[in-house]
Amino acid sequence: MMCQLFPGKVFAMNDTRWLDADEQRAWRRYLRMHAELTTRLARQLQADSDLSLADFEVLVNLTDVPEGRIRVTELAKSLQWEKSRLSHHFSRMEKRGLVVRENCPSDARGAFVVLTPQGRAAIEAAAPGHVETVRTLMFDGLTDEQVDALESIADVVLDRIDRHDDGGLRSA
Amino acid sequence: MMCQLFPGKVFAMNDTRWLDADEQRAWRRYLRMHAELTTRLARQLQADSDLSLADFEVLVNLTDVPEGRIRVTELAKSLQWEKSRLSHHFSRMEKRGLVVRENCPSDARGAFVVLTPQGRAAIEAAAPGHVETVRTLMFDGLTDEQVDALESIADVVLDRIDRHDDGGLRSA
DNA sequence: GAGAACTTGTTGATGCTTCAAGTACGCTAG
DNA sequence: CTAGCGTACTTGAAGCATCAACAAGTTCTC
Numbered sequence: 001m002m003c004q005l006f007p008g009k010v011f012a013m014n015d016t017r018w019l020d021a022d023e024q025r026a027w028r029r030y031l032r033m034h035a036e037l038t039t040r041l042a043r044q045l046q047a048d049s050d051l052s053l054a055d056f057e058v059l060v061n062l063t064d065v066p067e068g069r070i071r072v073t074e075l076a077k078s079l080q081w082e083k084s085r086l087s088h089h090f091s092r093m094e095k096r097g098l099v100v101r102e103n104c105p106s107d108a109r110g111a112f113v114v115l116t117p118q119g120r121a122a123i124e125a126a127a128p129g130h131v132e133t134v135r136t137l138m139f140d141g142l143t144d145e146q147v148d149a150l151e152s153i154a155d156v157v158l159d160r161i162d163r164h165d166d167g168g169l170r171s172a
Numbered sequence: 173m174m175c176q177l178f179p180g181k182v183f184a185m186n187d188t189r190w191l192d193a194d195e196q197r198a199w200r201r202y203l204r205m206h207a208e209l210t211t212r213l214a215r216q217l218q219a220d221s222d223l224s225l226a227d228f229e230v231l232v233n234l235t236d237v238p239e240g241r242i243r244v245t246e247l248a249k250s251l252q253w254e255k256s257r258l259s260h261h262f263s264r265m266e267k268r269g270l271v272v273r274e275n276c277p278s279d280a281r282g283a284f285v286v287l288t289p290q291g292r293a294a295i296e297a298a299a300p301g302h303v304e305t306v307r308t309l310m311f312d313g314l315t316d317e318q319v320d321a322l323e324s325i326a327d328v329v330l331d332r333i334d335r336h337d338d339g340g341l342r343s344a
Numbered sequence: 345g346a347g348a349a350c351t352t353g354t355t356g357a358t359g360c361t362t363c364a365a366g367t368a369c370g371c372t373a374g
Numbered sequence: 375c376t377a378g379c380g381t382a383c384t385t386g387a388a389g390c391a392t393c394a395a396c397a398a399g400t401t402c403t404c
Contacts, residue, residue, distance in 0.1 A: 016300040023311050026323040032252065033326035034206055036333050042392095054360070073382065080204065085361060087384055092359070109369045109382040128188040136336060139195050141328045147198045149321040154201035156313045161208050164308060170363070214362095226390070244353065257391060259354055264389070281352040281399045342393070 037137060044133045049126035054089060056130065059098065059115070059123035068115030071104065075113065082170055098122060209309060216305045221298035226261060228302065231270065231287070231295035240287025243276065247285065254342055270294060 019027060038053065045051050051059070061078055062068045072090075076083045090113055093099045098119035104110030139147065191199060214225050223231070233250055234240045244262075248255045262285055265271045270291035276282030311319065 016303060017307055018303055019306070019311065022316070022319055022323075026319045026326070027306065027311075029323050029326035029330070033329045035252065037329060039392095040333060040336075046392095052360080071382090080207065082362070083383060084363080084385085088360080091384090104382095107370075107382080109367095111383065131188060131190055134191070134199065135189055137332050138329050139191065139199075141332045142325060144194070146321065146325050146328070147194055149318065150325055151194075151198040151201050153314060153318050153322055154198070154205035156318070157205045157209060157310050158201070160309050160313045161212060164212075218362095224389075245351085254392070255353060256355085256393080260390080263354090276352095279352080279400075281397095283353065 040137060041130070041133055045126060045130055048129045049122065051122060051126050055093065055098070056123070056126060058086075058089060058093065059119055060127075062099070062113070062115040063120065063123055068120065069102075069112055072111050072113060080169065093119075212309060213302070213305055217298060217302055220301045221294065223294060223298050227265065227270070228295070228298060230258075230261060230265065231291055232299075234271070234285070234287040235292065235295055240292065241274075241284050244283050244285060252341065265291075 042053050045053060045056060057079060058075070061075055062070065072083060072086060075081075076086050079086070081089075090099060090101060094101060097116055099113050099115055102112040102114055104112055142150075210225065217223050217225060217228060229251060230247075233247060234242065244255065244258060247253075248258050251258070253261075262271060262273065266273060269288055271285050271287055274284040274286055276284055314322070
């Protein structure tokens with residue numbers, strides 16, 4: 001999402017603390033980078049493996065768990081997704097045979113989602129190409145210092161978000 | 173989008189150049205930062221001004237142009253959006269009275285989009301709160317060096333994307 | 345100037361994301 | 375045991391994003 005948060009050319013020069021020139025350049029550049037990057041990654045994944053980025057995330061999380069089997073709430077927490085989003089997503093993935101839902105014997109409200117062999121094959125086939133693209137477009141061009149800097153920036157921002165939190169996820 | 177691009181725990185240790193530990197941490201952290209950040213920004217904008225981030229971008233670009241009036245293609249280029257996305261988006265914005273479409277006299281295929289007074293009022297009312305949120309969640313916590321680092325990372329990545337480009341925008 | 349080739353912008357289909365509401369079950373107190 | 379409250383998950387509606395296909399206009403070429 002590209003936004004221009006310029007000092008008041010058209011907008012009032014009141015008490016708003018507009019972004020200065022450096023901040024604005026960095027902000028716009030960052031937003032453009034993210035937009036372009038995810039567009040490319042999504043395109044590569046879709047073209048080569050018929051998966052969306054969201055599919056990929058879900059599948060990776062499922063491979064990370066014993067028997068590819070996990071409670072919906074737990075997966076929602078680990079992905080930081082709303083449960084409703086996950087539920088809709090499963091419906092689509094289930095139709096494609098990537099996962100199946102199973103009832104939870106110990107809690108009749110609950111549900112498991114289980115990776116199918118097809119789902120596992122899909123993620124294993126998709127992963128190398130995806131990593132390669134991430135490398136090519138990003139990490140192969142960054143110095144170690146830049147990688148560190150990126151992480152520490154993310155840490156700062158995530159920390160600030162936590163502190164300013166009006167409650168995090170809507171339905172978590 | 174949160175992805176785990178781990179070295180082959182479940183996946184083959186073939187010739188794939190998996191991300192190392194630092195890269196992976198940075199990558200996941202970055203993705204989470206972006207997801208949380210945009211969720212928060214979108215929520216603030218929606219709650220306080222009844223605009224989406226996409227609305228905001230479009231409106232800002234329209235205020236940046238004489239008489240709030242611009243050819244669709246030109247705006248698409250400046251936003252780096254597909255024309256179809258823009259067209260769909262205008263339809264929604266037009267329904268809400270934020271913009272209007274006008275025919276182009278010099279090229280009968282063409283169309284202008286024009287900011288309405290309502291649209292202008294909306295963006296002027298929304299901007300201060302949005303910048304304040306961007307500051308609060310991000311820039312107020314970053315050092316000047318981090319802002320610079322962010323920009324140079326974005327420059328690197330955008331440059332790599334350009335060079336590896338299979339054609340950029342689908343319909344541009 | 346006629347036809348091919350390209351441009352401008354729209355549309356429809358499909359998938360993704362969010363919010364609000366709903367269903368069904370479990371837990372705890374009295 | 376039942377009433378009320380909290381939890382687990384689903385559903386529906388609406389906006390958003392992408393792709394493919396399209397109509398209509400312009401430009402290029404011979």
